[in-house]
Amino acid sequence: MALLEVESVVRSYGGVRAVDDVSVQIDAGEWVAVIGPNGAGKSTLFNLLGGQVKPNSGTVRLAGRNINRLEPHARYGLGVARSFQISSLFPDLTVREHLTLACREKHRWNLARTWRGDRELQARVDEMLDLWGLDRDRDHALPALLSYGEQRRLELALAVASKPRLLLLDEPNVGLTAAECDDLLARLRALGPDPAVVFVAHDMDMVLGWATRILVMHQGGLLADGPPEEIANNPFVEEVYLGATGTTTA
Ligand SMILES: Nc1ncnc2c1ncn2[C@@H]1O[C@H](COP(=O)(O)OP(=O)(O)OP(=O)(O)O)[C@@H](O)[C@H]1O
Incomplete structure (x- = not known):
């Protein structure tokens, strides 16, 4: 099939x-x-x-x-994940917050707000930052501070997080x-x-x-x-x- x-x-x-x-x-x-x-x-x-x-x-x-x-x-x-041609980033969320939301969406079951669950989630976010060439030291930046190329990479990272x-x-x-x-x-x-x-x-x-x-x-x-x-x-x-x-x- x-x-x-x-x-x-x-x-x-x-x-x-x-x-x-x-x-x-x-x-x-x-x-x-x-x-x-x-x-x-x-x-x-x-x-x-x-x-x-x-x-x-x-x-x-x-x-x-x-x-x-x-x-x-x-x-x-x-x-089924999708990226959009126009920016789908939220201006008031940091890079890490974007990725945390995207990774959390898929792992909701693990979100018992436990220390372990949160550690696993943040480890996954770190992994995504590395995979998509986004600087861990700038993970608290808002989208407007990223270059255009970084914004596109973040959008794609969000699309594939699931x-x-x-x-x-x-x-x-x-x-x-x-x-x-x-x-x-x-x-x-x-x-x-x-x-x-x-x-x-x-x-x-x-x-x-x-x-x-x-x-x-x-x-x-x-x-x-x-x-x-x-x-x-x-x-x-x-x-x-x-x-x-x-x-x-x-
Ligand atoms: N929401 C809509 N309301 C009315 N007509 C629509 C709508 N969406 C698409 N169409 C019509 O359907 C046809 C196909 O449009 P579509 O946007 O899917 O083509 P496309 O190949 O993506 O074109 P483009 O490369 O210009 O974006 C066109 O005639 C368009 O005017």
Whole structure:
């Protein structure tokens, strides 16, 4: 059974079929890019996976369970985590407080406010600070004092704190230099082979570097689905892209 099964999903807005009868299965460990011209339905499909949007018809399943009607926080509890393109950090919480909340969310059972529970939680927070290259000596800084790159790393650390099975990344490279983008990829890969990663991106260099599989959307449907080499050489994809945008980016 695939980790994620999307079956004949439709989501309309008025007369517009933003996602039009899309079916796709994603296995653990896959890195799947969702690309397509503006208005193709990428964000809507992404929101259908995260639970921010519900389908009009069709089914979204996680490990065999129908999650159609589950809200984002319930999906989070089942292992679906998401990063957002806009900053999701709280201006008045420190770096450590952010991470403590994120780690606590998953380990609520261990939160008997015991000394041991708190020590374990803070040890996990220390581990996350190290994994994501955030300075332990500055863990009491507010987000505004972090560099942009540090803020993005903190946001991703929060998304993965729950050790998700399915990680949804919305344009994870926006605003980052090529070197920062490579650094981010290395940190995400260090999470291990298990999580499936689905990401929306417009930068084709980044897409071809990160993805093991690419879904191309066009007018709400899936135009193509395959490995990067195949998609990069698909003349139909090129035509839609070049026709729609006049560039080699989505
Ligand atoms: N909340 C909404 N209300 C009305 N129409 C919407 C809504 N969300 C999406 N749409 C429409 O659905 C279609 C698909 O939009 P969507 O944002 O999913 O595309 P996209 O591929 O993510 O585009 P972009 O790359 O520009 O973000 C578009 O025609 C859009 O106008």
